[in-house]
Amino acid sequence: MAGRIAIDAAVVETPGAPFQIERLEIDPPGPGQVLVRIRACGICHTDMVMRDGDLPIPFPVVLGHEGAGVVAAVGQNVDHVMPGDSVLLSFHSCGACPACHDHQPGYCTDFVPRNFLGVRQPGEGGLWRGDQPVGGNIFGQSAFATHALAHRDNVVKVDADLPLVLLAPLGCGIQTGAGTVLETLKVAPGESVAILGAGAVGLAAVMAAVIAGAGRIAVLDRHAHRLDLARQLGATETASETADLVGLFDYVLDTTGVLALLEPAVALLAQRGTLALIAAYPPGAAGLDASAIMSMGRRIVGVIEGGVDPQQFIPRLIEYYRDGRLPLEKITKIYNLDNIEQAFAASKMGSVIKAVISIP
Incomplete structure (x- = not known):
């Protein structure tokens, strides 16, 4: 379809299946969406649980919810970031329920459909294998890929000089x-x-x-x-x-x-x-x-x-990192996208604390 671009992504076909690097297509960003060129994505224990089918996600699926990268394009009603901005990605929330209004978006009444079920709102873009949809929008991003569609609420702008490969895990695990x-x-x-x-x-x-x-x-x-x-x-x-x-x-x-x-x-x-x-x-x-x-x-x-609002808390974490009080380099090991299976195995065995997939 016109406007879609080709991307490489790690696809899990069925529960418990290995990752396969595939060429997919991604839509341009719809209203409230942000297309991000992913530079890195951390591996979280929740990714392992989702891959095994123990949480309700749509297979075949692209996982990854500790994304970091550079904004490639923005949809309507997005004005806090622009193409070229460095960003970290976090979880997705509705922005309208009592928990979101109280700056507690982790308890959003719409948390499960927006983060696990891959539900898209009208007009939002997604992932495609030919004319067949592929499960995406996991935690509002699906960032084990060269590009991801995120949202106005879960994109946090950061300074361009920061090492995204180290800071990617701030969006969830850290x-x-x-x-x-x-x-x-x-x-x-x-x-x-x-x-x-x-x-x-x-x-x-x-x-x-x-x-x-x-x-x-x-x-x-x-x-x-x-x-x-x-x-x-x-x-x-x-x-x-x-x-x-x-x-x-x-x-x-x-x-x-x-x-x-x-x-x-x-x-x-x-x-x-x-x-x-x-x-x-x-x-x-x-x-x-x-x-x-x-x-x-x-x-x-x-x-x-x-129990935090990422828009407020991630900048605090970045200041702790700059001050040397959050030495993320001591817990991080970097893998490339082709070695995602090895990274997951090391994480599961406990030999690696925080594996991060680098996508140069």
Whole structure:
């Protein structure tokens, strides 16, 4: 169709299938859309869950939701970015519901269709294989490709001198861990934090806890190299078993999604402590002791995307990066698009903290 351009994209044909690099076509941007020439895209655990078909996404599909690149074209009603601007991409929201008005777009009433189902609004462009549509618009971007269609609300303009390949993960994983500490929990100086899981989200939480001036910062993980890195980033203590975490904590953050860890996590909470659930959890009962929660005034809070507004929070993260307080280079390994399968395998095994796909 006239106006479409050819792109290369990593396509997953069916649940659990490998990525295949294919030539597709992408529409020009419709109203409120932004066409971005992708330079990099981080790999998030949610991408793995989606590829396996454990979340409701449209196959065949192009994944990728930590995109970064340069604006190629804008649709109608887009005036905060223009062609040539460097941008980071985050999740998509409606902008009109009570949560969006409260600068909490992660709790948008339309979050699932806009981020998982690939639903497009009237007039919006999409991805094509010949005359057949390909699932796109995942998290409002689908950025494992040379180009992606994003939206007015999930495109954040950044300075042109910034290294997009390092900053791409700010749009999801990093803002989730850091935002939970700094915005949702508002950890105060001297307070204690235990972080379950030392992946990208967990280590972002460690860096944020240091920024917040937390006292004890404990990290739990199975991998010794991740615990070593956690200590380098500011953790004051580490453990490979919950039984080795001594004492009680003002906050416990679970980034693992392992239901069996939640009951011992509650037991780690001090009186009036808070457990933050910030992982992708399977359906099922967690088996929590209600009396242990009620009698101590403990709280459990679910957190999506750190509970932040990316338009406001990503610029803060960039300032922390510029100040040296968010050393993303210590957790990042870069792969090219042709090696996306290798990058996913390394991420799944835990040998890599944050894999980023570079698309020069």
